[in-house]
Amino acid sequence: MTSRTDPFTGFPGIGKATAIPNLFFTAVLPELGSPSALLAFLWVARLVQDQRSEARCVSADEIWANDFARLSFENLASGRQSLNDGLLECSRAGALLGLELSGGGGREQVFFLNNPGSRRALARARSGALPIRPETAASPIPIPEARPGIFRLYEEHIGTITPMIGDRLIEAEATYPPEWIEDAFREAAELNIRNWRYIERILRTWTEEGRPGETAGRDSFEDQKRRYLGGSLGHVVRYR
Numbered sequence: 001m002t003s004r005t006d007p008f009t010g011f012p013g014i015g016k017a018t019a020i021p022n023l024f025f026t027a028v029l030p031e032l033g034s035p036s037a038l039l040a041f042l043w044v045a046r047l048v049q050d051q052r053s054e055a056r057c058v059s060a061d062e063i064w065a066n067d068f069a070r071l072s073f074e075n076l077a078s079g080r081q082s083l084n085d086g087l088l089e090c091s092r093a094g095a096l097l098g099l100e101l102s103g104g105g106g107r108e109q110v111f112f113l114n115n116p117g118s119r120r121a122l123a124r125a126r127s128g129a130l131p132i133r134p135e136t137a138a139s140p141i142p143i144p145e146a147r148p149g150i151f152r153l154y155e156e157h158i159g160t161i162t163p164m165i166g167d168r169l170i171e172a173e174a175t176y177p178p179e180w181i182e183d184a185f186r187e188a189a190e191l192n193i194r195n196w197r198y199i200e201r202i203l204r205t206w207t208e209e210g211r212p213g214e215t216a217g218r219d220s221f222e223d224q225k226r227r228y229l230g231g232s233l234g235h236v237v238r239y240r
Helices: 022-031 035-049 060-065 067-074 080-093 116-126 150-157 163-175 178-190 196-209 221-228 234-239
Strands: 096-103 106-113 136-140
Touching (some): 022 035, 035 067, 035 096, 035 106, 060 067, 060 106, 067 080, 080 096, 080 106, 116 150, 116 163, 150 163, 163 178, 178 196
Antiparallel strands (some): 096 106, 096 136
16 A cells, blocks of 8 residues: 555544543643654554454454554554554653453454553453453563552462452552552551451551551551451451
């Protein structure tokens, strides 16, 4: 396919449109350092919008198979590599979420827009409750993060993410600052209490009563348990 030769005459009054969140222009676009990243985000947004499945995602191969997408990346210096680099940059910026699928056909990476629906689908896919592609298993793409995400923290400190827990993690991620979530996991780990309900209780207590940062590290085990759970140490056994 070649580029157009006729001049563009303008958009029609009624036609299909791709929805781009306003937050993209203020929180993400200033952080993208290359045209390939902007193109990658736009094409993922365009191609997943027409999908009707719960897991709305697209691979680099699927983007490249689109004539118009391929032409836009071929106009950049490194062509297909520009697409790969752009997807990775968008993932690092948090605009896209990546997932690696493995199965009989080898490995494939797919990308989602980072929105609540995608985060729910990813949590279900990683727990095995939602197959993204037939006969594949899902695992997160190892993309460097500025700070650990709530899903990674849960897997490292507690264990496997179930669909129900995935929904609660998404809700917590949208409610509490990332540093609060990290500190709550850390405090629970120091007490050797690896239970999500306990971590939620810490976060709710901080919201209602403020964070006891000035006394952190000086409270006894009993004091911390009483503050977050209420009652005696006997509750620890029940929650573990």
